[in-house]
Amino acid sequence: MTDSRARTQPTAAAVLAYAESAIVEDDALLAARERAEELGAPAIAPSVGALLSLLARATDARAVVEVGTGAGVSGLWLLNGMSESGVLTTIDPESEYHRAARESFGGADVAPGRTRLINGTPRDVLPRLADDSYDLVFIDGPVINHPRFVTEAIRILRPGGIVVVHNATADGTVGDPESNDPVTVAAREAALIIADDDRLLPVLIPLGSGVLAAAKSRET
Known part of the structure; x- marks a missing residue:
């Protein structure tokens, strides 16, 4: 006997709200998030942080690059999933953000040798990083620069590594043909760079403001 009652499908907003509520941040992350709010520094949603930790653990990440340090929220999530001997290289032009991130890392008892904070613009720093050397690259810089950042991320990723692009939807405008x-346009270009690269296996994940992740082939 079938149930004749109409089945209510959850809305996308309800699913996202549940995804956020299911994540519990520890005291160190909550303190880092408070610093971000005080500075006006953008911070990823908890669900995006949990995804970063999962991807870092899945790749047994030992060398990670982060574009956009902020107050250290995303850095803490990445470190939580990385190998205990792993090193996070995080890039940001704002020295004030770096000071806040150091406080956040210290509050989480992260050993100083596990983080390398580079005070500089990503467009200047990324080209100096070695080819095929990083397990994961997280891009959380200005969307207007995503095409350049994605191109550099693909270059420095080792075979089997993962690139993660935050706000890949440009706050939802990429799906609007009139935008x-x-x-x-930059967000669309970054997505096309990834889609057109035969070495990459991409997926768009509807968490936060949209996350585009892509795994690089293990074949050289």
Whole structure:
């Protein structure tokens, strides 16, 4: 006998709200998030942080690059999933953010040798990083620069590594055919760079403001 009652499908907003509520951040992460709010520094949603930890653990990440340090929220999530001997290289032009991130890492008892904070613009720093050397690259910089960041991320990723692009939807505008502002165009270009690279296996994950992740082939 079938149930004749109408089945209510959960809305996308309800699913996302549940995904966020299911994540519990520890005291160190909550303190880092408070620093981010005080500074006006963008911080990833807890669900995106949990995804970063999962991907770092799945790749047994020992060498990770982060574009956009902020107050250390995403860095803590990455470190939580990385190998205990892993080193996080995080890049940001704002020295004030670096000071806050150091406080956040110290509050989580992260050994100083596990983080390398580079005060500089990613477009200047990324080209100096070695080819095929990093297990995971997390891009959380200005969307307008995503095409350049993605190109460099693919270059420095080792075979089997993962690139993760935050706010890949440009706050949802990429799906609007009438949106052709420079930021939206840049987000689309970054996605096409990944889609057109035969070495990459991509997926768009509807968490936070949209996460685009892609794994690089293990074949050289």
